[in-house]
Amino acid sequence: MTKNFDVELHNIQKMFGSNVVVDNFNLQVEKGECISFLGPSGCGKTTTLNMIAGFLEPDQGDILIKGKRVNGVHSNKRELGMVFQTYSLFPHMTVQENVAYGLNLKKVAKDEIVRRVKEVLEVVKLPHLGERYPKQLSGGQRQRIAIARALATEPSLLLLDEPLSNLDAKLREELRDELKRLQKEIGVTTIFVTHDQEEALYLSNRIVVLDHGKVEQIGTPLDIYNSPSTEFVHTFIGKSNRMEGRIQSQEENKLTLITDSSFILTGIRRDHSFSTDEKVSIYVRPEKINIATKEFPSKGSNQVSGTVKLTSFLGAYTECEVEVAHHTISVRLQDSHQEVQYKTGEKVYLQWKPEDVFVFSAKE
Ligand SMILES: Nc1ncnc2c1ncn2[C@@H]1O[C@H](COP(=O)(O)OP(=O)(O)O)[C@@H](O)[C@H]1O
Ligand SMILES: [Mg+2]
Structure with missing residues (x-):
């Protein structure tokens, strides 16, 4: 198996009961790429992301991160940053403490933690909110902090599960621009789950279109739009x-x-x-x-x-x-x-x- 990809999925299958929820999923993600999983609700996006994250184990197939097989490896050991749809900040911790959480777990030195927290809060353009608690933030600010927290540990892979879905339209667009800027600036390999075709077109180097647990097409936004390989892809996009x-x-x-x-x-x-x-x-x-x-x-x-x-x-x-x-x-x-x-x-x-x-x- 090659070692040139940041993430590789080889024939991944996942069943819940007798339901095949992810079927024969193959993918190779290059370093620095932003890949979207795009498809309607229930098509298996989150399940696949959770298998990459180590929250779920595939029934069949291999998952490789940076060339290493990670089946059975605990989530904490996979060097990931994650952001979910719902605000997952710890309510009893300040913004600074939230962002520092992963660094504390990794037993990073105190002054290094202070430096990293300051740095990532600047990256998400909220350096002045460190002392606040999550309930004192707007929805958009919370998601930015969640992104800052995910980036603080300098993960080798950023996994985002519909991080913009709970925001209103204007904010969603703003944060979408922000994510694109961040992804470019930091160059972190990213997998972004969405059911919103515009978000996927806007953010991704490549899109994986999924339907009923099956990969319909993998391609650049232009490929997917101009050369859909199936009727589903053509009608789902635009x-x-x-x-x-x-x-x-x-x-x-x-x-x-x-x-x-x-x-x-x-x-x-x-x-x-x-x-x-x-x-x-x-x-x-x-x-x-x-x-x-x-x-x-x-x-x-x-x-x-x-x-x-x-x-x-x-x-x-x-x-x-x-x-x-x-x-x-x-x-x-x-x-x-x-x-x-x-x-x-x-x-x-x-x-x-x-x-x-x-x-x-x-x-x-
Ligand atoms: N823990 C579970 N037990 C049983 N079925 C599940 C479980 N999690 C997800 N599913 C089912 O698997 C399918 C895919 O779910 P999911 O990956 O969450 O879809 P998506 O994120 O694309 O909306 C759905 O039909 C869902 O109902
Ligand atoms: Mg989902």
Whole structure:
């Protein structure tokens, strides 16, 4: 086994009763990487993180940290920093005492502890709050202190389990920026668990998308967004319009599709292979669709007309729901492109490029 990775999971499996909660999980995390585990609630993110942390043992497979097999090794001996969703500070200890906790356990010298505590409180930009108790802090401040505490022992690995989920939207964004800055500055290898796709895209070098205990895809944010390997990945990350149809013909990488509403669409073939007449799900993202009140000059492929049903102004963009035959298609208009405000009932034309069409085999 190699020694070049900070974390390695080899065929990890975990069952609770007869439920397979984590199935054949393989991963290699490089030094300094920030990896997200992303997936819906119950898909096995926390269970996997707890196995890496040493709170749970896998039923099968090996876990390596810095090249060493750690199955059966106590959590305290794994040199980890951890932050959880709920505030896990000790209520009867001041901020300083909380942050110093791990250093005291490690029997670090007193003056070194003082120096480290001061340093990490500066890193999280709360050097003035050392004397306070957790109940005298806001939710955001508590999570920053929890992060400071996790960093104080200079862990070789930082494990974060939905640390931003209990914060309100604005604070969540602030702390997300902060985490990104910290991760870059300190360069600590990080595994970040979240069900929030935007958080994962924003923070990670690579994302592991999980569903029902299975790894659906591992890739950079761009890979995951632009080259989803499964329908689940495509639909979990961002919004997408779905149509049902069949493969009418295929020629090299070009797919001709016929939807159930008899629209002929053109897509491109990625890694998937199809058979002619195969039933497929066809997707196009709202931000990839052009909209106009006149027909687009290139009449050919992927042009449909419809009626505006609803428009919603959302600040940075406007979302337009267009009724096309039996479908409702969402179109997202960036503000800068939006010279026209479309009205309910107005006839419009929609068009999108073949490369923006995603096609997956339908489960029949
Ligand atoms: N201690 C346990 N005993 C039995 N089932 C559990 C236990 N912990 C988690 N589970 C189940 O395992 C699955 C995965 O849980 P979890 O890893 O917490 O998911 P996530 O963190 O992705 O939301 C869920 O179906 C959950 O109900
Ligand atoms: Mg969880």
